[in-house]
Amino acid sequence: MTEEELRAMIGTRMPGGTRTLEKWWVSLVLDAMECTADDGAAHPTFVFLVATGSMGWTWDELFAVFSATDADGPMFGETDTVVHVPLLTGSTYTVTGEIVSAARKIGKKTGVFDIVGYRLDIHDAEGTLVASTTNSIVFPRREQAA
Template sequence: MPGGRYTLAGYESWLGHDALYSEPEERPHPVMAFVAAQRGLGVTVAELFRMWGTEMSDGPMLTESTLEFPGEFRADTEYDVRGTVTSVVRKSGRTLGVFDLVTARFEVVEPGGDTPVAVVTNTYALPRREATE
């Protein structure tokens, strides 16, 4: 994945708390690390799924997510965001038919640093209507 940079502005952190049913405070809501991973990747969500051969209209779904905080994610701080696909597994089911479970790891890292302050690992179910198992 291309990767990019992301800064959570202070007012966005406030809005994030409010949108996530949390009392605003100086530290961002931990789920804003998910926002950082998604916004800082260098491609939009739709472009990301398109890279994986799926359109938004196909109904890609988030099935599992892990947030990890080896460091402290802060507002008004610029971070590098790096993403890698760690696994692709083909499955089939009654609801989705044939689909791929794609797991991607997104690291939110201080520029020039190696250790991420936050890691978001998401698994998406991507329908493959044209495929057979």
């Protein structure tokens, strides 16, 4: 992927999807995190899980959009989560998303890599934005020239 092709990806919409926060799933996740069930799906981790689980692409499909595979060693970068209204167990949410940034960098030790930012928005049944998570993925480009 050239640097020009990379920049052209900004604004690309993700297919999106829906997720219902089933009680059994919320309980399993909270148990795995060793959290109490007092807050249910209000735990902010659910924003990331719902958003990425319903972005409409698998991780492999997202990597492929940027001409990469898991064998290339993509890494999770930064995350910023904003919760306007806590998620509720039993509610169904719609996820929309898009690529919000894409930049090529050169590290002295790492060589060429791309940093891709994507935002996923979670909407309730009425269409109200209840939470967002903006994340980045670092794609090593060992074979790319700057």
